[in-house]
Amino acid sequence: MVVFAQALLIARSAVPRAKHTLRAASSGRQLCADAATAESLAVLGVLPMNGAAPYVAGGRWRSTPNTFAVTDPATDDVLAQVADCGPQEAEAAIQDAQNAFESWARTPARTRSDALRAWHDAILAHAEPLATVATAECGKPLAEARAEVAYAASFVEWFAEEAPRVAGEVKSNVAQDRRLLTVRQPVGVAAAITPWNFPLAMITRKVAPAIAAGCPVVVKPSEYTPLTALALARLADGLLPPGVLNVIPASRQNAQPVGEVLCDSDVVRALSFTGSTAVGKWLYSRCASTVKKLGLELGGNAPMIVLKSADLDTAVRAAMASKYRYGGQTCVCADRFLVHEAVVDAFVERLAAEASALKLGHGLDAGTGIGPLIDEAATFKCQERVKGAVRAGGRVVCGGNKPPGPGSFFEPTVVRDVAIDSELWQLETFGPVAGVAAFSDDAEAVRLANEGPAGLAAYVCGELGHAWAVAERLDFGIVGVNEGAVSHAAMPFGGTKESGLGREGGNHGIDEYLEDKYLCLGGLDM
Numbered sequence: 001m002v003v004f005a006q007a008l009l010i011a012r013s014a015v016p017r018a019k020h021t022l023r024a025a026s027s028g029r030q031l032c033a034d035a036a037t038a039e040s041l042a043v044l045g046v047l048p049m050n051g052a053a054p055y056v057a058g059g060r061w062r063s064t065p066n067t068f069a070v071t072d073p074a075t076d077d078v079l080a081q082v083a084d085c086g087p088q089e090a091e092a093a094i095q096d097a098q099n100a101f102e103s104w105a106r107t108p109a110r111t112r113s114d115a116l117r118a119w120h121d122a123i124l125a126h127a128e129p130l131a132t133v134a135t136a137e138c139g140k141p142l143a144e145a146r147a148e149v150a151y152a153a154s155f156v157e158w159f160a161e162e163a164p165r166v167a168g169e170v171k172s173n174v175a176q177d178r179r180l181l182t183v184r185q186p187v188g189v190a191a192a193i194t195p196w197n198f199p200l201a202m203i204t205r206k207v208a209p210a211i212a213a214g215c216p217v218v219v220k221p222s223e224y225t226p227l228t229a230l231a232l233a234r235l236a237d238g239l240l241p242p243g244v245l246n247v248i249p250a251s252r253q254n255a256q257p258v259g260e261v262l263c264d265s266d267v268v269r270a271l272s273f274t275g276s277t278a279v280g281k282w283l284y285s286r287c288a289s290t291v292k293k294l295g296l297e298l299g300g301n302a303p304m305i306v307l308k309s310a311d312l313d314t315a316v317r318a319a320m321a322s323k324y325r326y327g328g329q330t331c332v333c334a335d336r337f338l339v340h341e342a343v344v345d346a347f348v349e350r351l352a353a354e355a356s357a358l359k360l361g362h363g364l365d366a367g368t369g370i371g372p373l374i375d376e377a378a379t380f381k382c383q384e385r386v387k388g389a390v391r392a393g394g395r396v397v398c399g400g401n402k403p404p405g406p407g408s409f410f411e412p413t414v415v416r417d418v419a420i421d422s423e424l425w426q427l428e429t430f431g432p433v434a435g436v437a438a439f440s441d442d443a444e445a446v447r448l449a450n451e452g453p454a455g456l457a458a459y460v461c462g463e464l465g466h467a468w469a470v471a472e473r474l475d476f477g478i479v480g481v482n483e484g485a486v487s488h489a490a491m492p493f494g495g496t497k498e499s500g501l502g503r504e505g506g507n508h509g510i511d512e513y514l515e516d517k518y519l520c521l522g523g524l525d526m
C-alpha cells in the first residue's frame with residue numbers, strides 16, 4: 001500500500017526539454033508543442049482528433065466544434081488544444097453513463113474489482129508519461145508528480161479491494177413472522193468535478209469508489225489539467241465497459257454551464273466535488289433541486305501548532321513537508337503557524353533557511369524544489385497577502401517576491417509576527433507562504449487554530465502526550481501529530497465546518513456511492 005511519501009526531494013531526472021512537435025501518425029496534426037509532453041501523450045495514446053485532444057464518452061473518443069488551450073504554467077506556452085465540452089456534450093455523456101448503469105450495477109463485484117486492478121496496473125505501468133503530463137500541465141516538480149501517480153493508483157487499488165466487501169445484513173431475531181434484510185446498491189450515475197492541483201489523485205479518489213460500487217461516472221476535470229484526466233481515461237480503454245468512465249473537459253467559460261447540467265440532471269444521483277469552498281457552496285445549493293448524494297472536498301487554511309515541548313528537527317521537517325509541497329498549493333498545506341514564544345525564533349530561523357534552499361524552476365528540470373504556481377492570479381494573490389501582512393506589522397524573513405521572467409513563480413516565503421486579523425492569516429492563500437505567530441498559552445493556540453470556517457487539516461508538534469492532548473481538541477477532519485505528510489488512501493479524507501461534506505478513501509469512501517435498501521420478508525409462519 002502506498003504511503004504518500006513527501007516528494008520535496010530533488011527531481012531525479014532532467015527530462016529533455018527540446019522544442020519540437022509531435023505529429024500523430026493518424027492525423028499528422030500537431031497536438032503538443034513541448035517534446036516531453038508530446039512524447040508522453042503519444043505513449044499514453046492521447047492523440048489529436050481534428051487537431052485537438054479528444055474527449056471520451058460512451059466508450060468513444062470524440063471531438064467538439066470548439067477547443068480550448070492548455071498552457072504550461074512555467075513557460076506560459078500553449079501545450080495543446082483540447083475538446084471543449086459544453087452542455088450538449090454533458091447531457092450526452094450523462095446518457096452514455098445511464099446506458100451503462102444497469103449492466104455495470106449487475107456486474108459481479110469481483111469482476112468490477114478485477115477491472116479496477118487492471119486499471120491500477122496500467123496506471124503504474126505508465127507512471128513516467130503520466131507524471132510528465134501532469135507536471136507539464138500543473139507545474140509540480142516531477143518527483144512530486146511521480147509520487148502523485150502512486151498516490152492516485154493507491155485509490156484504485158484500495159477500492160478494487162473494497163468492491164467485493166460491500167455487504168448488507170440480516171436481522172433474523174426481530175419477529176417470528178418476518179426476516180429483515182438490507183442490501184447495499186449503487187446509487188446510479190455519478191458526476192465528479194475535480195481541481196488542478198492533484199490532476200490524477202483527485203479523479204481516482206472519486207472514480208475508483210464509484211466504479212467499485214457499480215456507478216458509471218462523468219468526470220469534468222479542471223480546465224488547467226484536462227490532458228492528465230484524458231490520459232487516465234485512455235488507460236481504462238478496454239478495461240471498463242463503454243460509458244462507465246466518461247471524461248468531458250471544458251474551458252473555464254463552459255465550467256459553469258456544464259456544472260449546471262450535472263447538477264440539474266435527475267439521472268445524476270451523486271455528485272462529488274473537490275475545489276474551492278465558493279464553488280462548493282454553489283454546487284451545494286444547485287444540487288438541492290434534485291437532492292443528490294453530495295461529496296464536497298473544499299478549501300483549507302491549516303494551522304500548525306509548534307508546542308514548547310516540540311523537537312525542532314521534527315517540527316521543521318513537518319513544516320517543510322506540509323507547507324511547501326507543490327508550492328503550498330494543496331488543500332492540507334500548513335498555512336498558519338502558531339509557535340510557542342520559547343521556540344519561535346529558532347523555528348523561524350530554521351524554516352526560513354530550509355525554505356530558501358528550495359530551487360525555483362520548471363517541474364521537469366532536475367533540481368527543481370518548487371515549480372510555478374498555477375497562474376498569474378495565484379502569484380498576485382501571494383504578493384498581495386504578503387504586502388498586507390507587512391502592513392499589519394508582519395516581517396518577511398525570506399522570499400516574498402515574484403521573480404522576474406516568464407511563468408507564474410513565487411519565492412518560498414516566511415513571514416513572522418503575522419497579525420491574526422490579516423488576510424494572510426484569515427484566508428487560504430494557496431501558495432508557498434508561511435505565516436507565523438507566537439503564542440504563550442496552549443489554550444490560546446487551540447482557540448486560534450479552531451477559529452474560522454476551515455476545518456480540513458491541522459498539525460501539532462510536541463512531546464507525544466502533550467501533542468496528543470492538543471490534537472484531540474482541534475476541530476478538523478485530519479490532524480497530523482509530529483507529521484506533515486498525512487494523506488493515505490486507507491484513511492478518511494475530508495473536513496469539518498466549511499471544508500466540506502463526507503469523506504473520501506478509507507473504509508467508508510465507497511458509501512458515498514451506495515444506497516442501503518431495507519427489505520422486509522413477511523408472512524412467515526415459523
Ligand SMILES: NC(=O)c1ccc[n+]([C@@H]2O[C@H](COP(=O)([O-])OP(=O)(O)OC[C@H]3O[C@@H](n4cnc5c(N)ncnc54)[C@H](O)[C@@H]3O)[C@@H](O)[C@H]2O)c1
Nearest residue numbers: 194195196221222255256259275276279297298299300331
Ligand atoms: N478538500 C480537498 O480535498 C481539496 C483538494 C484540492 C483542492 N481543494 C481546494 O480547491 C481550491 C483550488 O482548486 P481549484 O482552483 O481547481 O478550485 P475551483 O473551485 O476553482 O475549481 C475546481 C473545479 O470546479 C470547476 N468549476 C469552477 N467553477 C465552477 C462552476 N461555477 N460550476 C461548476 N464547476 C466549476 C473547475 O473547472 C474545476 O474543475 C482550493 O481552495 C483548495 O483548497 C480542496
Ligand SMILES: O=C[C@H](O)CS(=O)(=O)O
Nearest residue numbers: 197198329330331332487
Ligand atoms: O489538495 C488536495 C489533496 O487532497 C491533498 S492530498 O494529496 O490528499 O494530501
